[in-house]
Amino acid sequence: MSNDHRPLIGVITARASQSEQRQLLKGILSKADELGIDIAVFSNVYNFVEYFADVEVENKIYELVRSERLDGVIITSESLIFPNLQERIYEHIKGLDIPIVITDAEVEGYTCINTDVRSDLMNIARHLTDVHGIKDIDIITGPEEFETSRLRVEGVRKIMEERGLPFGDENIIYGNFWNNTGEDLAEEYLSGNRRLPQAVICANDYMAFGLLDKLLDHDLNIPEDLTVIGYEHIGERIYHSPVLTTYQRNRAAIGAKAVAMIYSKLTEAPMEDISISGCMICGDTCSCGVEKRYLRDELVEIRQMKLYNDLNFFGNFEQQSVTCRSISDYIRTLQDFSYLIRNVSGIYLCLHEDWCSRSHKSSVKEYSNNEPMICYRIISPEYGSDDPAVFTRGQLFPAELTGAGDKKFLFFAPLFSEGKEFGHFIFQYTTPGSYDPVMIEWLKITVNALQVLRMKNDINTLLECTNLSEYHDTATGLYNKQGFINELDNACKKLNDKEKLPLIMIRTGIFSDDSRIDKKNLSVRLDVEIAECLNRIAADINGFCGKLSDKQYILTTVGIKKFSDNHCKTGTAS
Incomplete structure (x- = not known):
């Protein structure tokens, strides 16, 4: 444990909005506060009674437990319903050289606390x-x-x-x-x-x-x-x-005892006697x-829940959030409606650097701790800068979580949609009541709004390219067949009877039977490289070029006014 920061214990749980887990987390939070320890809770959203494959990506939130920033880990085994998820989490913690405590289960090789x-x-x-x-x-x-x-x-x-x-x-x-x-x-x-x-x-x-x-x-x-x-x-x-x-x-006592056990191992202090009866x-x-x-x-508790349920039901957070046109609009809307979350003191939006262009394929892989991320402050218990902070995934949050203060009780919730992982929210809380069913609904609205914003970005890009794509190839920016014919016709009208234009036809992959050439990622990359090359040549000879079809390109010049048949054998136009 480093001496230059408060210890940070990670807590892996699921169904954190349910009463049982809130009781356990209450004990964890209270004891951590007493001992001067920070807490980072990692929880998914949809892990209830049934398994849904289309939200499997949310469980990537548990990969964060491998962060070198953590000084200990608590796993609330009772909340992890699905055996495959349990196995995956135990795989994540394998080899970690930090104290680990598992509650409500007996797992060989680990310190366990179980209710009698x-x-x-x-x-x-x-x-x-x-x-x-x-x-x-x-x-x-x-x-x-x-x-x-x-x-x-x-x-x-x-x-x-x-x-x-x-x-x-x-x-x-x-x-x-x-x-x-x-x-x-x-x-x-x-x-x-x-x-x-x-x-x-x-x-x-x-x-x-x-x-x-x-x-x-x-x-x-x-x-x-x-x-x-x-x-x-x-x-x-x-x-x-x-x-x-x-x-x-006595789940609260179990949570408190788990924190005390890790603290004892970190500091070599005598273990506190905590009854869990x-x-x-x-x-x-x-x-x-x-x-x-x-x-x-x-x-x-019930009256507070009803109050916040009513605030959410009669509010227009959902309508306002989906009208956002930029990430700045989105953040301002989240700030305006942050009051809908009970007992929350800080909210931070942490997005993968490429969140707006992520593919499903990129979301299913496991990311390294060096994955770049951007943190936006929504609200914080103290004044903080509104400038986004860059950090790496393995750091969990920026070294200076702006406005968070010295005491950090943090809840990490996944941000994902349609199988794509965008990042996560960090909620800074004062009591476990922050993550109740109302907060889960708030989170779902924000995720849907972020997906809408992402789609708007794609649509705006498409609209900007509408005129371009009528006569241009959208992947390379070169003239397409119709665009090249139109441009060639305009060039030919400027020629006299004795002038000709040279046409150079280019075919790629003629002698290749490698089927991999048709794979989308490689094909697009080759298209772009070929387009860059042809554009440079066209600029040198005062010409223009185009893409007629897959693997077939064409180049001409208007810079040579008199051109004999010996200069070009591939074709002429008049």
Whole structure:
């Protein structure tokens, strides 16, 4: 670790706008602030439940973890749904000579922090048996092949056995950790296909919400007829009735502990003892009732989200952004609408130097750390210059991120469209609430507007060439066949009966069977080189030249007024 800068820890995550990851990042941010550490979060946008090949390019944001600027890396494994993405990220970090901590997974060769889900479920079961005197408990968990699903079942089984209470296979329901599993279980209880227990433990909140939503439409009363307990506390209880009693999985403590572990390795300071144990958060689905302090925090969050949702819904950011005619207009529009992002203090636009002319082929390759980029300041917590700064991709951001101040908590979000990578945004934040679903929508609007601006540039170039392309070859600028004939006709009208014009026909690739000559990139390059050569010759002899067809060119001169047949055997015009 260099002594001339604050340590910078990279955080690889996905679905960063979701409640679970915001909790984890809250712990990371708080502990980093306490220890004087900067944070760079790298996250994609579309990594939800399904895989979409057309947005695969967004995952190139994770290549930035190879930057030499990073002093450590945290990987939030739970957020990385797709196995191929996990493998690719582990490939990116292979060989990095910096501390690496992985949360919510056990990966050989790395330091890992994992919640003890078995212990957490034991605490939930104790609450039901010891506080509420419940003796008949079902548990709905995830897929049976997942170790974490089985660990949650084992936690409940352990407490039931300790208390001599019955608990067998008939008490265990395997699902998929999603709402529809809870809905299906409700149908089984309501139809009588499954006996109704005194309580059901849902191994995450999503399944509990599905169960509650389905039961709300029927006469089964909660908690009188059925006590329901969730797990994880994802923070969406207010949208369901009754308010769920759940167990908070202490993701914030996990995040804080990950930072502390890296700090200890960097500084050789003693490792801080941070407990990652969770706690019960009571609601109305058990007889304990709602704890107002937790509900108040959730309501404050929801009200803020609603405010920003309304600002975005009734604003005209999308309409204004697509009318931009230049990168300067685009930046001014982003500045005008930066208030739509909650808790953001800085926004920086980082574009590849060739963003406006990038091809799909150039976007799928892996770039080196020396790839040139340009950074535009949109807003910053302190005054900063509006002049764009040049830096390399491996630097992550310019050495002096103008206006950012000393403390840098940065979130990197990919900029891409139609399989083309343009660069990334850097959001400087004060709390993890900056990257919520509203910010994701803001980001999508900016990307679409940038693509429109790129297309306008192509269209303007095409319009400027409209008159030119009628009589000129668009690739080389030489006269095309019609243009050359017109120019030749004009030249011939100026000749007297005894004067002639020499025509030199040029054919390229006559003796080549190399099919590669027809490849677009090579063909265009040869066209341009040949055109430059012919233009030089034409200038020397006061002539003009053209491209008649693929690989066929023509050259003449008007500078020789008297020209005998011996001077040119290739053709004449009159």
